[in-house]
Amino acid sequence: MGTINTAFSVIAQALDADQAALNVVANNVANANTQGYTTENPNFQENQPLEIGGVSFGDGVTETGATSVRDRVLNERLDQQQQVASSTGSRLTALNTVQALFTPDSGSSSATAGDISSDLTGFFNSFSSLEANPTDESLREEVLSSASTLAADVSNAAASLNSQRSALDQEASGVTSQVNSLTSAIAQLDQQIQSTSPDADAGTLEDQRQQDLSQLSQLIGVNQITTENNGLSVTTTSGQPLVSEGQSFQLTTGSVDGVTHFFVGGTDITGQLTSGGGELGGYLTARDHDIPSALSSLDQLTYNVSTQVNALNNAGTDLDGNTGAVVPPGTVASTLDIFSAPPGLAAGSATGSAVAMSVVMTNPNQIAAAGAGLGTGDSSNATAIAALANQSIVNGETPTNYYANFVSQLGATVSNVQTENTAANASVTQLQTQSNALSSVNLNDEASAMSTFERSYQAASQVFTILNTVMASALNLGEQSTVS
Amino acid sequence: MQVDPSYVTNLVSSLDQAQANQQQLTAELSSGVAITSLSQNPVASGQNVLLLNQIQQDDSFTQSTNLVTGQLQVADSTLGSVVSQLTQAISLATQANNGTENSSDVQSISSQLSGILDEVQSLANTSYQGQYIFSGGQTSTTPFTTSSAISPAATTYSGDSDINYLVTPNGQKIQLNVPGSQIFLGSGANSVFGALNALVADYSSGTVDTAQAVSDTSALSTALNYVSQQRVTIDNSISQVTAAGDAVTNAQTQLTSAQTSLMQADVGQVSTELSLSETQQTALEDVIAQMESSSNDLFSKLQ
Numbered sequence: 001m002g003t004i005n006t007a008f009s010v011i012a013q014a015l016d017a018d019q020a021a022l023n024v025v026a027n028n029v030a031n032a033n034t035q036g037y038t039t040e041n042p043n044f045q046e047n048q049p050l051e052i053g054g055v056s057f058g059d060g061v062t063e064t065g066a067t068s069v070r071d072r073v074l075n076e077r078l079d080q081q082q083q084v085a086s087s088t089g090s091r092l093t094a095l096n097t098v099q100a101l102f103t104p105d106s107g108s109s110s111a112t113a114g115d116i117s118s119d120l121t122g123f124f125n126s127f128s129s130l131e132a133n134p135t136d137e138s139l140r141e142e143v144l145s146s147a148s149t150l151a152a153d154v155s156n157a158a159a160s161l162n163s164q165r166s167a168l169d170q171e172a173s174g175v176t177s178q179v180n181s182l183t184s185a186i187a188q189l190d191q192q193i194q195s196t197s198p199d200a201d202a203g204t205l206e207d208q209r210q211q212d213l214s215q216l217s218q219l220i221g222v223n224q225i226t227t228e229n230n231g232l233s234v235t236t237t238s239g240q241p242l243v244s245e246g247q248s249f250q251l252t253t254g255s256v257d258g259v260t261h262f263f264v265g266g267t268d269i270t271g272q273l274t275s276g277g278g279e280l281g282g283y284l285t286a287r288d289h290d291i292p293s294a295l296s297s298l299d300q301l302t303y304n305v306s307t308q309v310n311a312l313n314n315a316g317t318d319l320d321g322n323t324g325a326v327v328p329p330g331t332v333a334s335t336l337d338i339f340s341a342p343p344g345l346a347a348g349s350a351t352g353s354a355v356a357m358s359v360v361m362t363n364p365n366q367i368a369a370a371g372a373g374l375g376t377g378d379s380s381n382a383t384a385i386a387a388l389a390n391q392s393i394v395n396g397e398t399p400t401n402y403y404a405n406f407v408s409q410l411g412a413t414v415s416n417v418q419t420e421n422t423a424a425n426a427s428v429t430q431l432q433t434q435s436n437a438l439s440s441v442n443l444n445d446e447a448s449a450m451s452t453f454e455r456s457y458q459a460a461s462q463v464f465t466i467l468n469t470v471m472a473s474a475l476n477l478g479e480q481s482t483v484s
Numbered sequence: 485m486q487v488d489p490s491y492v493t494n495l496v497s498s499l500d501q502a503q504a505n506q507q508q509l510t511a512e513l514s515s516g517v518a519i520t521s522l523s524q525n526p527v528a529s530g531q532n533v534l535l536l537n538q539i540q541q542d543d544s545f546t547q548s549t550n551l552v553t554g555q556l557q558v559a560d561s562t563l564g565s566v567v568s569q570l571t572q573a574i575s576l577a578t579q580a581n582n583g584t585e586n587s588s589d590v591q592s593i594s595s596q597l598s599g600i601l602d603e604v605q606s607l608a609n610t611s612y613q614g615q616y617i618f619s620g621g622q623t624s625t626t627p628f629t630t631s632s633a634i635s636p637a638a639t640t641y642s643g644d645s646d647i648n649y650l651v652t653p654n655g656q657k658i659q660l661n662v663p664g665s666q667i668f669l670g671s672g673a674n675s676v677f678g679a680l681n682a683l684v685a686d687y688s689s690g691t692v693d694t695a696q697a698v699s700d701t702s703a704l705s706t707a708l709n710y711v712s713q714q715r716v717t718i719d720n721s722i723s724q725v726t727a728a729g730d731a732v733t734n735a736q737t738q739l740t741s742a743q744t745s746l747m748q749a750d751v752g753q754v755s756t757e758l759s760l761s762e763t764q765q766t767a768l769e770d771v772i773a774q775m776e777s778s779s780n781d782l783f784s785k786l787q
Contacts (some may be wrong), residue, residue, distance in 0.1 A: 032489075096521070100521070103522075104522060104532050104747065105532065105533075106516075106517045106748075117536065118537075118540060120537075121537045121541060125543075125544035126544075128541070128544055128548060129548050129551075131548070131648065131649070131651060132555075133551055133555075133613070133615075135623060135624070136613070370621060374621045374644070374646050375621030375624075375644055375646055376623065376624060377616075378648060379649075380649075383651055387651065400533060401534065403533055404530040404533035407522055407533055408529060408530030409526070410526075414522060429494065433488040436490050437489075440489050440490060443781060444782040447781075447783045447786055448782065
């Protein structure tokens with residue numbers, strides 16, 4: 001009788017195990033579309049066999065619980081690549097807005113509006129026209145109006161760059177609260193995982209933590225370090241701890257020199273975050289490098305063009321026979337300035353020149369087409385100012401060449417970031433595919449597993465029925481009776 | 485390893501890309517412009533700035549040439565009139581010098597010469613668009629005035645010796661004016677007004693000092709030659725301006741065609757790409773439709 005009872009126990013365990021396995025499959029199917037869910041596989045374990053009189057008897061099977069199918073290394077690589085992709089992505093968005101200010105001029109007259117290069121050429125051309133007829137009022141008006149167009153377009157572009165910069169600043173500081181809520185969620189999950197499952201995979205809790213980590217990776221650049229008892233430490237890419245020992249360290253913001261800086265504790269980690277990656281890294285790179293560099297190019301251009309043109313105009317004779325006061329830069333306003341003096345003129349600094357560019361001259365008679373001490377019909381000074389267009393007055397280049405190089409460089413930067421972004425996204429897609437192939441629920445697999453476990457369950461229950469008959473025969477000693 | 489079950493997501497993102505690509509191509513077709521942002525082709529964008537700069541410079545120069553050609557032609561025809569006036573003056577003087585004219589005839593020649601003098605002076609004071617063309621840089625000052633307080637009368641020049649130039653886009657300088665002092669008041673025997681004033685004085689009394697008059701007449705001839713030489717400068721400028729204008733127009737045509745091929749969309753190429761992209765999109769949509777259809781699901785076969 002003992003052996004039949006043992007057989008019952010073995011088969012009952014098989015039924016339980018199959019039932020548990022079917023539950024795991026059902027759970028997988030139910031969560032097939034749950035974001036971040038990792039598919040689980042049932043585990044079967046052979047029970048310790050019984051040894052009686054030197055003979056070993058099998059003791060059935062137990063389902064010991066489900067294991068999530070995950071690859072931590074793959075996930076970490078995915079997170080890292082995600083940081084690069086979102087950093088280049090947000091930088092690219094910012095750069096696209098920047099380059100929209102400098103759309104290439106197709107050459108048709110309607111498209112030239114707002115184009116700084118054609119403004120520059122137009123301005124110097126107006127002086128060339130003045131060479132032919134230096135006393136013509138309408139040509140003089142033309143000089144002032146082309147100067148105004150140039151000044152307006154340059155200062156508009158610079159103002160737009162500044163406002164894009166502050167918009168990026170706001171977006172960057174908006175990221176902080178998301179980062180903080182994610183790090184505290186990770187810290188909490190860490191505590192739960194460490195207490196409930198210190199030496200094994202924690203299933204959905206770990207799914208949740210992984211999910212939070214990949215969201216965090218989209219926002220900022222982080223490193224993850226697995227610690228004892230299944231814990232996790234998160235630091236910035238340069239090592240500033242954000243989550244450690246189940247505790248999160250909050251990111252705070254503060255204004256330094258008019259822009260938002262980021263702190264953990266008392267440490268300013270803005271520089272680390274800029275190079276770190278994630279959306280924030282992209283915003284900060286655009287805010288602190290790309291836009292300031294475009295602005296400084298415009299500043300250089302404006303500073304040199306305004307000061308050189310002003311200096312020459314002051315050195316000539318205007319239509320009323322007056323000569324401008326040639327004064328050392330910045331001491332007093334010169335009388336025949338066409339453009340407003342750049343704000344950094346006294347210090348010799350170009351900073352802020354572009355946004356402040358404006359035309360101060362209102363009387364076209366004040367344009368000094370004639371050379372110093374010459375009759376008003378002379379045009380040598382107009383020739384000299386027109387010649388500035390072909391002189392290396394801006395950092396060793398002509399104004400137009402300088403602007404051409406500037407747009408080429410800007411375009412090349414955008415194009416590089418675009419390429420980086422495409423590559424990073426492709427890499428993310430590939431890693432995501434690998435990770436999905438491993439960890440996400442494949443309904444066809446689940447269908448086949450379900451079918452297998454069902455068959456196994458049916459087989460076990462069949463054996464159970466047979467055992468039941470055997471048991472009844474044994475109880476009735478071979479006779480037909482009511483016990484069947 | 486199993487197949488990534490979320491392949492549909494990947495297919496959809498491919499579909500998005502194909503659509504973005506089509507949008508870009510359609511924009512190129514409708515605007516005719518291949519490069520709509522700097523990053524599409526940074527080098528071409530930079531080149532475009534330089535090309536447009538040159539095209540605009542050429543354009544502006546062409547406009548200037550029209551303006552200066554008018555002024556130069558006025559100067560040229562004025563000097564032409566001066567030459568014919570002076571030729572007439574020389575023949576009158578020669579007539580007076582041949583000793584056959586009586587006193588009243590000589591006086592009449594003197595007054596005719598005086599008329600020529602006035603005429604030449606008014607030609608020398610010609611203005612173009614309100615600006616005197618023979619006064620150097622002092623274009624608002626009447627360049628020549630004659631004072632008859634002394635005999636012979638003296639013509640003075642109030643302009644200066646300033647010369648204006650037009651600079652072509654490739655840096656060539658074309659002279660735009662010749663100062664009046666250089667044409668009409670050359671040094672020594674080259675002075676038109678000096679010779680004319682002297683002749684008027686020579687004949688004003690009716691008696692001719694033949695030696696003096698012959699000498700003054702030959703001075704006038706010398707001055708006439710000198711004016712013709714100065715006129716050559718103006719003529720040279722006219723032909724230089726015309727030649728430079730033609731060269732610039734040619735250059736502009738070349739530059740425009742370079743700029744066009746740099747920036748404009750190749751309709752044939754773009755259309756082909758667009759059609760390819762559309763085919764790709766249709767294929768992707770078909771694949772997605774087939775993949776998504778429930779009959780492929782193993783669960784549906786387990787009924």
